[in-house]
Amino acid sequence: MTLLANVIWFLLGGWLLFIAYAISAIVFFPFFIPLFRLALYSAWPFGRGVVSQSQLTKYRELTGKSLPVSDLSSFATGASTILNVLWMLTFGWVLALAHIFSAFLNLLLFWLILTIPNIAGNWKLIPVAFAPFNKVIVPSLISDEVKNALVRAKHGI
Numbered sequence: 001m002t003l004l005a006n007v008i009w010f011l012l013g014g015w016l017l018f019i020a021y022a023i024s025a026i027v028f029f030p031f032f033i034p035l036f037r038l039a040l041y042s043a044w045p046f047g048r049g050v051v052s053q054s055q056l057t058k059y060r061e062l063t064g065k066s067l068p069v070s071d072l073s074s075f076a077t078g079a080s081t082i083l084n085v086l087w088m089l090t091f092g093w094v095l096a097l098a099h100i101f102s103a104f105l106n107l108l109l110f111w112l113i114l115t116i117p118n119i120a121g122n123w124k125l126i127p128v129a130f131a132p133f134n135k136v137i138v139p140s141l142i143s144d145e146v147k148n149a150l151v152r153a154k155h156g157i
Contacts, residue, residue, distance in 0.1 A: 002047035005117045010043055012118055013102060017125075018043035020098065024091040031083065031133075038128065041137045045121045049143025053080075053134045059146045062153050080134035088130060095129035 006014075021039035025032050041048060051059075060066065084092075103122035106115040128135055138146075151157075 005046040005121075006044045008114055009045060009118055009121055012106075012115065014043045014045075017095075017098070017102075020091075020095060024095070027091070028087070035132065037137055038132050038135075041128070042125060045125060046117070047140055048137055049140045050124075050128050050135050050137055051143050051146050053136060055146055055150060056136060058153075059149055062149055083133040084131040087132060092130045092132075096126050099123075099126045099129055 018039050021042045022036065025035035025039055028035055041050075099122045103119050103126075106118040106122065109115045110119070
């Protein structure tokens with residue numbers, strides 16, 4: 001099902017988003033690797049989720065588990081804040097608006113049934129498009145596990 005959703009996403013505009021993210025990754029060349037990962041995520045968003053580096057750190061402290069994710073996408077907190085501000089002023093707001101616009105168009109075409117998953121995909125990409133640094137793209141199962149563990153710890157469950 002994830003493969004089908006990704007193929008539909010890619011054919012209905014995911015390739016355009018990939019190109020936009022890839023161009024922005026080239027402009028921000030020193031940070032090409034984490035931004036190109038974001039470009040790949042924008043091309044195939046289903047089956048993967050996004051967690052922040054701080055969420056991963058809290059999860060590791062709570063459970064003692066080490067997750068199979070790359071640390072290349074993490075930056076120091078101060079550096080990621082500065083990079084996120086630069087990103088927001090240049091490409092972030094444009095890409096976030098593109099996702100909002102695309103979600104709205106898919107919502108108008110909901111009667112086609114094929115566009116319904118794309119609405120969720122665009123909403124999922126808006127926060128990452130606006131502030132991508134200090135984010136880690138992981139499989140959905142890991143993302144759900146991290147978020148659920150943090151919620152359980154917060155509420156003492």
